[in-house]
């Protein structure tokens with residue numbers, strides 16, 4: 418039997434927006450709506466899913482335990498009604514699930530449930546489940562089609578787009594993984610209504626990142642709107658999600674596999690952030706919190722390297738503070754962080770490179786940074802115990 422090819426959506430009566438991630442024959446849509454997954458009578462998700470993947474008789478539905486009985490269950494109902502067999506995999510919440518043992522367990526469930534090369538993996542959850550399920554999809558039988566249903570702010574604006582998948586090793590974040598693009602990204606902003614505030618705020622760090630690295634106009638908008646955003650004002654939020662996805666799609670389209678260096682701008686603050694996450698113990702400092710502190714460390718380093726003046730740090734500090742993000746890490750310890758930083762994926766021929774800002778809306782890749790300056794940047798963002 419000939420497989421059915423993905424079909425274009427020709428009749429669009431739903432209140433939905435789309436952004437294309439343009440990658441030639443790996444291009445895909447990001448659909449953004451509010452409340453379309455909920456509708457029991459109208460199986461919107463199933464319709465867009467079919468349009469994106471074409472033929473499908475079996476789905477491996479991998480979901481974060483926090484959304485298993487809500488969003489994942491709606492998705493399951495719609496696929497079930499469409500006659501698709503479903504293998505459910507619920508993943509314990511938290512960063513520690515991005516592990517070799519969890520991946521091993523998913524692979525075995527896939528094997529036992531008769532997953533084959535025409536099965537489709539759907540990730541429903543935040544960046545943890547997206548990265549983990551994406552790597553399971555990329556690796557099982559050398560590659561299965563994959564769909565992202567992000568349910569946190571961070572995963573809507575960043576991790577579900579661009580195809581970076583993977584797991585952590587105890588000594589390094591995202592050290593094992595692959596580039597594996599999804600067939601579509603389905604964002605329903607209504608999912609955010611149940612997201613705890615701490616996780617929502619964590620996602621704001623990646624939103625603010627886009628303003629600093631490549632969109633000065635968006636940064637000025639954020640200067641005005643960051644406080645309103647954390648109150649989850651629906652329209653403001655949807656605009657921020659769209660602008661962030663456009664920014665990520667633009668960068669990824671220019672350098673899908675981080676080979677030219679363009680994509681590395683998305684790693685602003687991350688050399689420090691990943692070292693904070695690994696040395697604190699995964700999940701102690703959330704990824705977005707670590708990115709916020711890491712961006713502050715990078716801005717201090719940029720000033721020390723005479724790439725920019727203090728006004729950049731002050732403006733960045735003001736927006737991060739308005740979003741209630743942390744600016745310092747009490748246990749920031751250069752002695753522990755530097756060995757982890759030396760394994761950063763931007764290291765080339767043993768030499769560490771940093772993404773540093775020279776003005777709001779622009780960053781540069783900088784090598785040959787003296788380690789005393791790196792240490793000083795870390796110490797500049799260490800909270801000393803009070804009293």
Ligand SMILES: NC(=O)c1ccc[n+]([C@@H]2O[C@H](COP(=O)([O-])OP(=O)(O)OC[C@H]3O[C@@H](n4cnc5c(N)ncnc54)[C@H](O)[C@@H]3O)[C@@H](O)[C@H]2O)c1
Nearest residue numbers: 483510543544545568569571572576581608611612616704
């Ligand atoms: N692949 C990429 O390009 C990329 C980009 C950025 C971050 N990441 C990765 O993403 C991860 C962080 O993602 P995250 O911030 O989404 O964290 P997460 O996946 O751990 O989700 C945060 C918390 O929210 C809960 N949750 C998820 N959706 C919910 C909902 N709708 N309602 C209630 N609770 C909900 C989860 O159970 C979890 O406790 C990190 O591992 C980071 O490395 C990857």
Ligand SMILES: O=C(O)C(=O)C[C@@H](O)[C@H](O)[C@H](O)COP(=O)(O)O
Nearest residue numbers: 575579581590591680683684687762
């Ligand atoms: O998509 C990218 O490229 C990014 O760098 C986005 C980051 O926000 C994200 O945290 C990513 O997972 C980091 O990638 P890594 O290659 O440094 O592990």
Ligand SMILES: [Zn+2]
Nearest residue numbers: 623687704708
């Ligand atoms: Zn990140």
